[in-house]
Amino acid sequence: MTQNISWDQYFMSLAILISLRSKDPSSKVGAVLVRENKIIGTGYNGFPTGCDESQFPWERDVDGEGWLNTKYPYVIHAEANALLNTVTESNGCEIFVTLHPCNECAKLMIQGGVKRVTYLSDKHKGVDAFVAARKLLEVTGVEVRKMDAGDLNLPLIVDNFKTYS
Numbered sequence: 001m002t003q004n005i006s007w008d009q010y011f012m013s014l015a016i017l018i019s020l021r022s023k024d025p026s027s028k029v030g031a032v033l034v035r036e037n038k039i040i041g042t043g044y045n046g047f048p049t050g051c052d053e054s055q056f057p058w059e060r061d062v063d064g065e066g067w068l069n070t071k072y073p074y075v076i077h078a079e080a081n082a083l084l085n086t087v088t089e090s091n092g093c094e095i096f097v098t099l100h101p102c103n104e105c106a107k108l109m110i111q112g113g114v115k116r117v118t119y120l121s122d123k124h125k126g127v128d129a130f131v132a133a134r135k136l137l138e139v140t141g142v143e144v145r146k147m148d149a150g151d152l153n154l155p156l157i158v159d160n161f162k163t164y165s
């Protein structure tokens with residue numbers, strides 16, 4: 001265990017922390033947009049400003065009640081929120097995200113000039129939206145890297161969090 005964290009560990013650990021802001025009970029995703037090792041935007045999955053769970057559902061699918069009664073029509077993904085929250089021009093930046101992007105976010109990131117994607121989980125790997133995302137990123141030359149939990153130096157992070165308890 002080294003005594004400080006690398007840039008990759010720094011940004012991905014932040015993405016995990018940011019994901020904890022999400023109120024989605026089944027999937028919490030965090031994203032950090034970075035250019036030259038400076039953070040230019042962050043985001044997590046959630047409903048648009050002014051929309052909350054008193055009016056919109058977090059359900060993935062409700063038997064027989066259809067798409068309108070799931071979260072899918074209403075939620076903004078972490079990557080999209082990060083792009084919308086940027087404090088400066090995003091062209092040429094990279095993104096650290098806790099889950100591999102879907103096709104909708106891949107399109108937004110390509111148009112936003114994201115040149116590299118680093119992700120942690122690819123639990124939806126076989127799902128069409130993620131197959132399409134990989135194709136979009138590959139064709140447009142966006143570099144895609146996977147980090148694993150073992151790459152994060154979690155023992156150092158956890159030990160240091162404990163010093164504040």
Ligand SMILES: [Zn+2]
Nearest residue numbers: 077101102105
């Ligand atoms: Zn997405």
